[in-house]
Amino acid sequence: MKDIQPIPTSFIEQIKQLIKDAQVGVSKTVNAIMVQTYFELGKRIVEQEQHGNEQAGYGGFILDRLSNDLTSEFGKGFSKRNLELIRKFYLTYKIAKSPISQSISWTHYLQLMRILNAEERNFYEIETVANNWSVRELTRQINTSLFERLSLSKDKSAVMKLASEGQIMENPTDMIKDPYVLEFLNLPESYTYNESELEHAIIDKLEHFLLELGKGFTFVGRQVRFTFDEEHFRIDLVFYNRLLKCFVLVDLKIGKLKHQDLGQMQMYVNYYDRYVKLEDENKTIGIILCKDKKDTLVEITLPENNNQIFASKYELILPSKKDLQQLIDNKTD
Known part of the structure; x- marks a missing residue:
């Protein structure tokens, strides 16, 4: 009898990955069909309501009747509340005249529909598709006002x-x-901590910190040492950005930020x-994350054409969306 050769682990792992990829593909296809179906269902509901627009409460009657019939036929998922959301979905994207993405799920759209500003909503939808954000990641970016924070450094056209x-x-x-928002560190505002503890907390939540930094970042090291003139220096955190190649x-x-901090960076x-x-890489960028800073100090200390050294505040709690929007309005008026 011939010896039975063991099955290579790599073969088994390849088969597992093949099945996982198929499952992901099926899930994406189902999500795409569901989203498109909900849009069409919302359209039919609105059109039916418009036929009876002279009858008070006609829309509510339609949703009640439809919910009962669909639930009886297809089970859960067609409550009156869900049908109201489906109706809202159609109205939101009909007015915006935006194409319905085939790459994100109905649960993503439930989060996106909470955003009243069409421009802001469109930004988050584009970024969700481009970065393959999970619903949890999308929700965090909305809650930390990513759109407003990026808008603060731009003029109206930008x-x-x-x-x-x-x-x-x-x-x-x-x-x-x-600011950068580091609420995921779970450091209370009133807590007394030093820079080493802040760095340690960031390393413990490195995946979250990379998401907050943005696109294209990879981690290189912490307390990275270099030496010249027999003196040692250490950089708290070093990253590489693949998109900017630097x-x-x-x-x-x-x-509080001091001018010596800018000189050190x-x-x-x-x-x-x-x-x-x-030689083929772009110039290095330095970011000083500080609890407090004065913009005038930064402007006077750095060259007028500076595009390498930046100072940004960090927040340990979610920023006020209202305050950020006010800053944007003042900047773009």
């Missing part, structure tokens, strides 16, 4: 471009947010540009 095209990474300013150095400051950036980056 804000409109952001709304219509999403976040395009073409230059260093495209990646910068102010190193990104992050320094953490728990107190300038030295870090100069070292990386001269001794670390390759």
Whole structure:
């Protein structure tokens, strides 16, 4: 009897991955059909309501009757509340004249429909598709006011471009947010912590921090040391951005930003540009994350044509959407 050869582990793993890919494909197809069906269902409901628009309460009567019949035939998922959301879905995207994405789920759309501003909603939809955000990731970006935070550094025309095209990474300013929101660290505002503890908390939640940084970031190291003139220096966090093809150095400051902090980051950036980056890579970017800063100090300390050193505040709690919107309105008036 011939010896039975063991089945290679790689073969089994390949088969498992094949099945997983098929399951994902089926799920995406089902989601796409469901979303398109709900849009058409919403359209039919609205059209039927318009036929009886002179009868008070006719729309409510339709939803009640439809909910009873559909639930009896198809089971759960067709409550009056769900039918109201389906109706809202059609009305929202009919008015916006936006195509219905085949790449995101009905649950994503339930989150997107909560956004009243059409430009803001379009931005989050574009970014969800481009970055393959889960519903949880989309919800977090909405709750941390990503659209408003990116808009703060842009003029009115750039804000409109952001709304219509999403976040395009073409230059260093495209990646910068102010403030950065680090609510996922679960550090209370009143808690006394030092820079080492803040860094440790970020490393523990590195996946969340990378999401907050934005597109194209990969982690290189923490407390990265370099030496010259027999003196050692350490950079808190080092990243690389694949889209901008450059190193990104992050320094953490728990107190008020000082001009010495900007000078120190300038030295870090100069070292990386001269001794670390390759010829085909772009200039290094330095970001100082601080609890407090004065914009005038930053502007006076850095060169007028600066596009490498940035100082941004960080927040440990979710920012007020109303306050951020007010800042945008003041900036773009």
